[in-house]
Amino acid sequence: MKTKCAIVCVTNDLSNDRRVDNTCSVLTSLGFEVTLVGRKRKGSIALKPRKYATFRMRLWFDKGFLFYAEINMRLFFFLLVRRAGLIVANDLDTLWPAHLAAKLKSSDLVYDTHEFFTGVPELVERPRVQKVWTRIEQRIFPHLKYVITVNDSIADLYRELYNKTLIVIRNVPPLRDTATDGRKAALGIPEDKKVILLQGAWINKDRGGEEAVEAMAFIENAVLLVIGGGDVIHVLKEIAEKPGIKGKVIFKDRLPFEELCQYTAIADIGLSIDKDTNINYRFSLPNKLFDYIHAGVPVLASPLVEVSKIVSGYKVGELITSHNPESIAGSMLQMINNEEQLRHYKANCIKARTELCWDRERKIAEELYRRFL
Numbered sequence: 001m002k003t004k005c006a007i008v009c010v011t012n013d014l015s016n017d018r019r020v021d022n023t024c025s026v027l028t029s030l031g032f033e034v035t036l037v038g039r040k041r042k043g044s045i046a047l048k049p050r051k052y053a054t055f056r057m058r059l060w061f062d063k064g065f066l067f068y069a070e071i072n073m074r075l076f077f078f079l080l081v082r083r084a085g086l087i088v089a090n091d092l093d094t095l096w097p098a099h100l101a102a103k104l105k106s107s108d109l110v111y112d113t114h115e116f117f118t119g120v121p122e123l124v125e126r127p128r129v130q131k132v133w134t135r136i137e138q139r140i141f142p143h144l145k146y147v148i149t150v151n152d153s154i155a156d157l158y159r160e161l162y163n164k165t166l167i168v169i170r171n172v173p174p175l176r177d178t179a180t181d182g183r184k185a186a187l188g189i190p191e192d193k194k195v196i197l198l199q200g201a202w203i204n205k206d207r208g209g210e211e212a213v214e215a216m217a218f219i220e221n222a223v224l225l226v227i228g229g230g231d232v233i234h235v236l237k238e239i240a241e242k243p244g245i246k247g248k249v250i251f252k253d254r255l256p257f258e259e260l261c262q263y264t265a266i267a268d269i270g271l272s273i274d275k276d277t278n279i280n281y282r283f284s285l286p287n288k289l290f291d292y293i294h295a296g297v298p299v300l301a302s303p304l305v306e307v308s309k310i311v312s313g314y315k316v317g318e319l320i321t322s323h324n325p326e327s328i329a330g331s332m333l334q335m336i337n338n339e340e341q342l343r344h345y346k347a348n349c350i351k352a353r354t355e356l357c358w359d360r361e362r363k364i365a366e367e368l369y370r371r372f373l
Contacts, residue, residue, distance in 0.1 A: 119280035153283035194222035197267035203230035208273030218329035298345035
């Protein structure tokens with residue numbers, strides 16, 4: 001029997017997307033010949049060898065209308081000329097070329113929506129652009145047979161809109177032992193300070209980064225470690241130079257997952273303080289939340305719907321009551337100064353990760369993708 005080929009599509013540079021890597025790994029383990037296709041940016045890090053093929057397109061444009069027009073056209077022709085019995089489209093910005101190519105080639109199509117795409121703040125603040133993406137979704141979504149998303153709240157939103165039942169596969173890490181000597185100094189972090197961590201591939205507007213940095217003006221016995229990229233990093237660096245804050249914030253660029261784990265493991269608490277400013281953030285379930293839990297790091301989080309279920313349900317941390325920097329600082333201090341409570345939260349993290357792990361979620365993915373063999 002011929003090996004069935006699967007092409008997995010994204011618009012990112014493939015370097016930090018754990019969910020897509022999990023998908024490709026499941027497909028490979030089932031016997032698919034997998035190619036993951038995305039783009040290569042100017043600052044993209046080199047990819048380590050994987051068990052599946054990768055292809056990164058070099059594009060003329062990096063953002064805006066011309067970028068989406070170019071990558072959609074390039075992706076469509078890539079899919080059209082390659083063997084692909086199965087196409088997996090990740091997020092709405094790959095769905096149009098994947099849907100059209102699948103239709104022309106009579107290929108199977110799975111759509112994995114990582115968020116409520118048309119509700120992201122970048123679109124909410126640009127209603128004309130939002131309208132274009134909404135029309136694309138409205139034209140294609142009703143014809144989709146297999147749709148995956150990341151949590152129950154987003155699945156409910158799409159069910160209300162399109163009367164479709166989605167498959168929920170949470171974006172959680174696999175169970176693994178991260179080798180670390182636990183020494184902060186080895187990573188350039190002061191040994192005598194508590195470490196408050198804010199990590200994320202994209203630390204953007206309304207993720208609480210500005211307030212986290214400003215909160216450091218009220219804290220003396222800790223440093224804030226910010227790891228990641230995003231459109232507000234330059235703003236955070238400017239705030240970090242203010243009197244009373246300068247010297248208390250350490251910035252690291254986006255890191256490969258294995259290296260990021262080393263830093264996560266030395267944190268005393270991890271922040272996940274996105275704001276409830278749009279429907280997408282309201283029902284989000286950030287990757288960093290699970291990264292903290294798997295590293296045994298207690299969480300200080302916003303009281304968002306899905307986040308609250310995890311933090312309160314598994315008793316792995318605290319919820320902030322306000323995004324006022326002084327209030328956030330009070331919550332930070334309350335946590336880092338209570339060693340007994342921190343030990344309790346750490347123990348709960350270790351218990352929770354045995355349930356909140358890819359080892360469980362992958363069974364749902366395997367059941368789905370076996371249908372296409």
